[in-house]
Amino acid sequence: MATTITEVPVFDLTREHFLRDMRRLAEKAAPAWLVKARAEGAANFADTVWPHSKMEEWRDTNIGALVDTEYYSMTTLPRHTLAAFDTSPHRIEGWINLVFVDGFFDAAISDTSDLPKGAVAGSLAAAIAGPAQDLVKRHLGSCLGARSAYTALNTAFIQDGPFLYVPQGVELDRPVHFLCIATERQENVVSHYRALLVLEAMAKATVAVTSVAMGAGENHFDNVVEEIVLGDGAALTHCAVIDAGTTGRRLCTTETRQGRDSRFDSYSITLGGAIVRNQMCVMLGEPGAETHLNGLYLNAAAALIDNNLHVTHAATNCTSRIAYKGVLDGASRSVFTGRVLVVRGAQKTDSMQLNNNLLLSDTARVESRPQLEIYADDVKCTHGSTVGPPPPEIVFYFRSRGVDEKTARGMLTYGFAEDLAGRIPDPALRRQLDGIIYRRFSPGING
Amino acid sequence: MLEICDLHASIAGKEILKGINLSVKEGEVHAIMGPNGSGKSTLAQVLAGHEAYEVDLEKSRVTFLGQDLLDLPAEERARLGLFLAFQYPVEIPGISNSYFLQASLNEIRKSRGLEELDAMDFDGLLQEKMKMVEIDPGFASRAVNAGFSGGEKKRNEILQLAVLEPRLAILDETDSGLDIDALRVVSEGVNRLRSPNRAFVLVTHYQRLLDYIVPDFVHVLYKGRIVKSGGRELALELEEKGYDWIKTEEDAGVPA
Ligand SMILES: Nc1ncnc2c1ncn2[C@@H]1O[C@H](COP(=O)(O)OP(=O)(O)OP(=O)(O)O)[C@@H](O)[C@H]1O
Ligand SMILES: [Mg+2]
Numbered sequence: 001m002a003t004t005i006t007e008v009p010v011f012d013l014t015r016e017h018f019l020r021d022m023r024r025l026a027e028k029a030a031p032a033w034l035v036k037a038r039a040e041g042a043a044n045f046a047d048t049v050w051p052h053s054k055m056e057e058w059r060d061t062n063i064g065a066l067v068d069t070e071y072y073s074m075t076t077l078p079r080h081t082l083a084a085f086d087t088s089p090h091r092i093e094g095w096i097n098l099v100f101v102d103g104f105f106d107a108a109i110s111d112t113s114d115l116p117k118g119a120v121a122g123s124l125a126a127a128i129a130g131p132a133q134d135l136v137k138r139h140l141g142s143c144l145g146a147r148s149a150y151t152a153l154n155t156a157f158i159q160d161g162p163f164l165y166v167p168q169g170v171e172l173d174r175p176v177h178f179l180c181i182a183t184e185r186q187e188n189v190v191s192h193y194r195a196l197l198v199l200e201a202m203a204k205a206t207v208a209v210t211s212v213a214m215g216a217g218e219n220h221f222d223n224v225v226e227e228i229v230l231g232d233g234a235a236l237t238h239c240a241v242i243d244a245g246t247t248g249r250r251l252c253t254t255e256t257r258q259g260r261d262s263r264f265d266s267y268s269i270t271l272g273g274a275i276v277r278n279q280m281c282v283m284l285g286e287p288g289a290e291t292h293l294n295g296l297y298l299n300a301a302a303a304l305i306d307n308n309l310h311v312t313h314a315a316t317n318c319t320s321r322i323a324y325k326g327v328l329d330g331a332s333r334s335v336f337t338g339r340v341l342v343v344r345g346a347q348k349t350d351s352m353q354l355n356n357n358l359l360l361s362d363t364a365r366v367e368s369r370p371q372l373e374i375y376a377d378d379v380k381c382t383h384g385s386t387v388g389p390p391p392p393e394i395v396f397y398f399r400s401r402g403v404d405e406k407t408a409r410g411m412l413t414y415g416f417a418e419d420l421a422g423r424i425p426d427p428a429l430r431r432q433l434d435g436i437i438y439r440r441f442s443p444g445i446n447g
Numbered sequence: 448m449l450e451i452c453d454l455h456a457s458i459a460g461k462e463i464l465k466g467i468n469l470s471v472k473e474g475e476v477h478a479i480m481g482p483n484g485s486g487k488s489t490l491a492q493v494l495a496g497h498e499a500y501e502v503d504l505e506k507s508r509v510t511f512l513g514q515d516l517l518d519l520p521a522e523e524r525a526r527l528g529l530f531l532a533f534q535y536p537v538e539i540p541g542i543s544n545s546y547f548l549q550a551s552l553n554e555i556r557k558s559r560g561l562e563e564l565d566a567m568d569f570d571g572l573l574q575e576k577m578k579m580v581e582i583d584p585g586f587a588s589r590a591v592n593a594g595f596s597g598g599e600k601k602r603n604e605i606l607q608l609a610v611l612e613p614r615l616a617i618l619d620e621t622d623s624g625l626d627i628d629a630l631r632v633v634s635e636g637v638n639r640l641r642s643p644n645r646a647f648v649l650v651t652h653y654q655r656l657l658d659y660i661v662p663d664f665v666h667v668l669y670k671g672r673i674v675k676s677g678g679r680e681l682a683l684e685l686e687e688k689g690y691d692w693i694k695t696e697e698d699a700g701v702p703a
Contacts, residue, residue: 397537400495401551401607402525402558411550415541415590 041155071190103191118167125160143255157192166203175206201231213245244273260286284318295324299332322353328364455503465671481668496521526558528614532604539591634659654686
């Protein structure tokens with residue numbers, strides 16, 4: 001969507017900081033195609049204004065605080081070692097754990113991987129500098145539509161981030177965990193992660209991307225773009241776990257392009273952050289593709305969590321399922337948008353979406369907006385959404401069994417949230433998330 | 448153990464219970480019968496502590512094990528040993544039967560100064576009780592009542608009763624919707640739990656339950672009052688003659 005400048009902004013210090021960082025990055029050596037891609041990102045950035053509430057896509061998502069901050073990009077800061085932090089609680093047992101620190105891969109604290117021949121899991125920077133460069137060149141930017149000033153900004157800063165390549169017909173027997181840590185060792189650090197996951201035809205993999213904040217600084221900002229390419233018949237299970245702490249900010253745009261009969265199973269779990277927006281765009285461009293987007297957001301205090309989903313049915317016989325659940329407490333603000341577009345000719349589309357919200361306080365707010373736009377006639381599309389407190393009759397049932405209201409609500413909230421986490425197929429990750437949810441909601445029960 | 452004196456309760460401004468008097472002693476089994484809408488479930492829910500009902504505290508007195516029941520919130524009544532098997536048990540998606548019951552049992556144990564059971568010990572207990580009420584062990588990990596058939600829900604209430612071992616159990620139409628095998632299982636469960644220091648109040652429409660669980664007393668509730676009390680033979684009489692004779696008697700004798 002092209003955006004026109006409606007107001008002439010006063011001098012924009014945030015923008016100036018980013019432009020200065022871009023000039024610094026330009027001094028570093030890079031392949032010509034990457035320099036060109038970044039320059040295009042910079043040009044798009046120059047043409048866009050910061051998202052604001054008059055834009056339909058950002059109507060209820062006030063990210064004004066993002067524009068009021070002067071960020072320090074890691075292109076201008078020395079690399080940080082993680083010696084002071086213990087990453088072990090965040091690693092997933094039995095997985096290949098690959099650790100990124102403030103936007104850059106850290107081999108010293110990552111697992112070495114013995115992947116099948118031809119498969120690569122690691123860092124985008126390494127891929128750009130190595131034999132996989134042609135692959136990166138072919139796919140990078142291939143999924144990304146024009147989205148916002150922030151996605152343009154990310155492109156202008158492409159350096160490093162998670163990278164996965166699985167060749168045709170190969171199945172990864174060990175799942176890959178990209179653990180992205182914001183060290184918060186000083187205030188206002190920005191990381192422009194760029195992730196690229198490519199599964200060739202009939203390839204299969206399970207991936208998790210975890211974003212956590214560790215440290216004392218405040219207001220770190222992850223500005224992430226993730227591109228996912230699934231070849232014909234490929235199958236990817238993708239889990240994103242976001243815990244940006246109490247002051248962290250994160251905008252993430254995930255764009256997935258699916259081949260014929262491919263399958264995408266996504267689990268997006270937001271546990272914390274001051275401002276978190278997960279934009280999840282799926283292009284079902286070939287017949288028979290199937291996408292399952294599951295989400296859970298646990299929103300408390302004064303945080304803003306926005307899940308913005310776009311699924312485009314651009315071919316026949318594709319299936320999409322959206323199931324997002326939210327637990328809303330404190331004075332938190334949540335937004336859920338599920339936009340399903342069925343283009344002309346995309347017959348036999350089968351689409352369902354559900355958004356359920358459990359309201360734990362009188363001051364929490366949620367905007368739940370399923371949006372269907374259908375230009376084909378032989379389709380099956382449904383949607384539903386609920387917002388409400390734990391049903392009083394259920395709370396009374398607990399109380400009639402000796403369990404007080406507070407404990408009952410905790411248990412109910414745990415059950416509501418666990419229902420989503422419980423669907424994650426990998427047992428190690430499921431246990432880890434279940435533990436987090438259990439500790440958060442279930443007080444005083446002897447497990 | 449339970450003394451109900453002149454209990455008045457209303458909902459949405461409408462008086463439903465209009466002066467109930469009932470005395471239940473340890474070891475006794477009371478059956479409460481009566482036409483639809485007479486207030487049987489209301490009585491059960493009021494005793495369990497449902498706050499939607501407004502109890503007239505000026506008139507009403509209820510003591511349970513020497514305590515003023517109407518003063519206590521629902522959870523404390525349960526901890527004291529009161530149990531209600533619901534006429535319509537609710538479904539609790541996302542919470543397993545065993546997790547629910549373990550939490551419940553431990554709250555009750557805690558309030559009595561007993562040690563909480565850990566998952567292992569509780570599992571053993573649950574298995575044993577499930578066998579007793581002939582519930583498939585798979586139900587332990589299923590969400591409470593979610594997708595259970597009507598009969599399975601009722602049986603699950605009896606399982607909870609068996610695990611929690613209350614002093615007074617009120618069963619609100621636990622026999623409705625049960626097939627003959629389930630009725631046998633439920634009744635056997637109750638009979639096994641009968642003991643000199645445990646009492647039961649059975650709300651039912653059917654004499655056939657009372658063939659299995661023989662009551663000491665039968666009461667007829669009509670328009671918010673207990674209008675007739677007797678022994679087991681009263682249930683047989685009701686079975687034979689229906690409620691019309693009671694209604695006629697009452698409606699003639701009681702000014703509208
Ligand atoms: N929430 C409510 N608002 C208004 N009236 C109610 C409400 N709940 C119950 N009632 C009324 O109270 C009366 C007694 O209902 P109750 O459920 O106690 O009857 P019951 O004897 O258990 O009947 P049944 O044999 O059908 O189970 C009925 O007339 C019913 O319509
Ligand atoms: Mg009833």
